[in-house]
Amino acid sequence: MTPLLLRPLCLTVSVVSLLFSFASHAGLELKLSGHVSTDIHVDLPGKPNETAAWMLDRNDNAAYLKATATYKKATLEADVKFRYRGFQSALSLPALSDKSLLDPFRFDSNSAFIEIRDVAKGLDLRVGRQVINWGTADTFNPTSNLNPKDFEDPLLFAESMGNQMVRADWTPRKDLTLTAVWVPVFRGSLLPTSASAAFTDANAFARAIRNTTDPDVAALIAAQSAVSGLFSYAFTSTVAIPETSLKNSMGAFRMAWKMLSFDWSASYFIGFDHVPRGVSSSAGSAQGSTVPIALGLEYPRKQVVGLDVSGQIPGIEVGIWGEVAAVIHDTLKTDISPGFVLPSGKTTATGIQDTAGVFYKVTAGLDYSFTRWLLVNAQYVRGFFDEFGASQLDNYVVAGAVIKGWRDKLEAKLFAVVDIDDGSHIIFPQLILKPFGPVEFTAGVFWYGGIASSKFGQVATGPSRAFLKLQLNL
Amino acid sequence: MLVTTFILGASILGNAEGDALLKKADAANNPFADQTFRIKMIVREADGREDERELRVWQKGGVKRRVTFLAPADVRGMSVVIEDSATMYVYLPAFKKVRRIAMHARNATFMGSDFTYDEMAAVRWASDWTAKRVDDDDGRIVLALTGRKRRNTHRRTMKVWLDPKTRLSSKIEYYDTEGRLKKTETRGGLTQIDGVTTQTQISMTDAASGHSTHLTVVDLKVNQGLGDNLFSRRSLERVEP
Numbered sequence: 001m002t003p004l005l006l007r008p009l010c011l012t013v014s015v016v017s018l019l020f021s022f023a024s025h026a027g028l029e030l031k032l033s034g035h036v037s038t039d040i041h042v043d044l045p046g047k048p049n050e051t052a053a054w055m056l057d058r059n060d061n062a063a064y065l066k067a068t069a070t071y072k073k074a075t076l077e078a079d080v081k082f083r084y085r086g087f088q089s090a091l092s093l094p095a096l097s098d099k100s101l102l103d104p105f106r107f108d109s110n111s112a113f114i115e116i117r118d119v120a121k122g123l124d125l126r127v128g129r130q131v132i133n134w135g136t137a138d139t140f141n142p143t144s145n146l147n148p149k150d151f152e153d154p155l156l157f158a159e160s161m162g163n164q165m166v167r168a169d170w171t172p173r174k175d176l177t178l179t180a181v182w183v184p185v186f187r188g189s190l191l192p193t194s195a196s197a198a199f200t201d202a203n204a205f206a207r208a209i210r211n212t213t214d215p216d217v218a219a220l221i222a223a224q225s226a227v228s229g230l231f232s233y234a235f236t237s238t239v240a241i242p243e244t245s246l247k248n249s250m251g252a253f254r255m256a257w258k259m260l261s262f263d264w265s266a267s268y269f270i271g272f273d274h275v276p277r278g279v280s281s282s283a284g285s286a287q288g289s290t291v292p293i294a295l296g297l298e299y300p301r302k303q304v305v306g307l308d309v310s311g312q313i314p315g316i317e318v319g320i321w322g323e324v325a326a327v328i329h330d331t332l333k334t335d336i337s338p339g340f341v342l343p344s345g346k347t348t349a350t351g352i353q354d355t356a357g358v359f360y361k362v363t364a365g366l367d368y369s370f371t372r373w374l375l376v377n378a379q380y381v382r383g384f385f386d387e388f389g390a391s392q393l394d395n396y397v398v399a400g401a402v403i404k405g406w407r408d409k410l411e412a413k414l415f416a417v418v419d420i421d422d423g424s425h426i427i428f429p430q431l432i433l434k435p436f437g438p439v440e441f442t443a444g445v446f447w448y449g450g451i452a453s454s455k456f457g458q459v460a461t462g463p464s465r466a467f468l469k470l471q472l473n474l
Numbered sequence: 475m476l477v478t479t480f481i482l483g484a485s486i487l488g489n490a491e492g493d494a495l496l497k498k499a500d501a502a503n504n505p506f507a508d509q510t511f512r513i514k515m516i517v518r519e520a521d522g523r524e525d526e527r528e529l530r531v532w533q534k535g536g537v538k539r540r541v542t543f544l545a546p547a548d549v550r551g552m553s554v555v556i557e558d559s560a561t562m563y564v565y566l567p568a569f570k571k572v573r574r575i576a577m578h579a580r581n582a583t584f585m586g587s588d589f590t591y592d593e594m595a596a597v598r599w600a601s602d603w604t605a606k607r608v609d610d611d612d613g614r615i616v617l618a619l620t621g622r623k624r625r626n627t628h629r630r631t632m633k634v635w636l637d638p639k640t641r642l643s644s645k646i647e648y649y650d651t652e653g654r655l656k657k658t659e660t661r662g663g664l665t666q667i668d669g670v671t672t673q674t675q676i677s678m679t680d681a682a683s684g685h686s687t688h689l690t691v692v693d694l695k696v697n698q699g700l701g702d703n704l705f706s707r708r709s710l711e712r713v714e715p
Binding site for chain 2: 033035075077117169171174256263318321367369408434440474
C-alpha cells in the first residue's frame, strides 16, 4: 500500500471521525448507508486481434459507506468505497511478501464536503470533494465538465469522480438559481487499461488523424502500412499535467431558470478536457525489429458555453430534453518524428486535426412510458465522451427500454448505442432482480460490435463482456 | 354493462352539485396550510407476503409535495418534488443529479406498490376532475369523477365515497377506460389534529391480483410555515432540505 492509495481513505476517515465527534452535540442528525457488492466480468470473444476472450476481467469485492451529519444549517457528507481487486499482481519473489500486491485493493471517495445552507438569504455554500453533474440529457451531458470521469468500467458509462471544489448557489427567487464553481486543481479521468491502444493501434491512429491533409502525414501512414508486420513498436508515454497554479485552476458559472413551462440552464466553463490527447510521437532507432516510440500526451485547454432545456411536449406528455455545448479550443495537432526523412525533406511532420476554433457537442432526446411497466428512451448524440475536435465527432443514436415487473423486483433493461457514421455499436442488455429485502442481482452483457477501424470495434474500447453483480444494500 | 353505462353517463354529465361537493372534499382532505409526516408503507402480496417501505413527506397547500425515501436501502435518499400538477422532479443519489419527470411517468408504479406516482401526488381533485353526485351508499355520498384533462385519460373515471358530515373521502374506486374496476382505495384511521379531523390510514387493493398496499401516517405535524423553496428543483440538489 502506498501513501497515494491511502489518501482518499485518510480524508474520508477524518471526515467520518469529525461526524462522530459532532454526534455528541444535541440536535445533530447522523445518517449512515452503504452496500457490499461482488462484481465479476468475463471478456467475450468477437473483436479482431482479440486475445482476452473468456478471461476474467473484473473480480471486485467492494464495501461502500456513506455518512451524513446535519446540524442546523450545516451538513457534512463523506463516503468511501473499499475495493479488493481480486487479482494477484505480485510478479516477483520479493513481491510475494507484499500483501498489497498479492491481494491488491484501493479506496475511492466521491464526497467529503461541508454544505452550509442560507449563509445569506438564498445563498448556499459547499466546500470539499464533491460531484457536480450539469445538463438535462440522460448520461451524455456535454455541458457537464467539472468532474473527471471513470472510464475504467464501461458499464458505468463515464460516471463522474469526485474532485475538490468550492461551490456557491444563490437562489434570489424560486425559479432562478445562479451557481459558481471553482476547481483549484485539475485532475484527469480514469482510463481503461485498453486506452493505450488509442495511441498505439494503427486503426486508432488513422482515425485520430483522419482530417489531416498534410502530404508528409499521408506519406507516413502509407509507409506505416507498407511495413506493417515487419516491425513491432515499443511505446513509452509521458503525460503533461497542468501546473497546479491559479492560472490553471478551473471555473464555471451556471444560471438555471424556468420559462414557458420548460427548465433552462445556461453555463460557462473554463479549464481542461479530462481526457488527454496525443500531441507528439517520436520514433527512435530500431533495435532489431523493434522500434521505440515516445508518445507525448496533454490535456487540451477548453472553454465551454452550454445551454440545456427539459420539459415535455404539451398535450402528449412525452418528456423531451436538449443540450448543446460550444467548445472553444486551441489548434489540435500532433508532431510526428518518424525517424526518417519525409518527402518534404523534413524529419518532423505536423498533423493538424483541427485549427483553433469552436466545435459543438449536442444531445437531444425523449422518453415515454407506454404502460406502467414499460419506459422507452431515445437520444441523438453528437460527440461521444472522449471525442474532442470537430474532425473527431461522430453521430450516435442511443435508445433503450426498461421493463419492470413483479412489483419492481424484476427489471429488464435493453440499451443500444449506434455510431451512425460507421455502424459500430454497443448492445447492453441486463436483468436486475431484487428477490427479497436488500439483496440485488444484476446480470447482463456489454457487447461491442463493428470493424477494427470503427468507433466501438477498435481495440482501444476494450473487449465485450458478460457480467454478474450481487449487492447487499444496507 | 351497468357500470359502463354509469361511467359514461357520469363522464358526460358532471354537474354543479357534484363539483361543489368535490371542492368541499378537497377542503376537508387538505385542512392544513402545510404538513410533514412519515409514511410506513406495507406492500402485501395476495399470498400474504409483505415488504416494507418508509417515506418522509412535506406538503404545502393542495399541490406542493416533497417525498424522500427512507427505506428500503436501495432507494434511500431518492427524492421527488411535485411543484404543481404539471411539474415533477426526481433526485437520484446514485447519479447525483436532478431530472425533470414528464407527466407520462406519473402513471408508473410507485416503488412497486399499488399506487402510481400520480395517485401519490394527487392531493386535490377539483382542478383535474369534474364530478356528479350519482348515488348514496350506506349514508355516504357517492360522486362519479371524470378527468378534465387529457393527462387523466389513462384512468378515465373514479367513484368517490364522502362522509356527509366531515366531507372526508372514505373510499375511492378507480376504473379503466373500458369501465372495469381496477383498484379500490379505502381511507380511515381518523384522528384529531388542532381540532381538525384527518385520516392516517390508506389502503389500495388491486382488483385483479388481490395484492394491496397499506399506508400509515406517523409523526404528523401541521402548520409549521414551510417555505416554497422546499418544493423546488434547487432544494433537491441540497444534501438536506
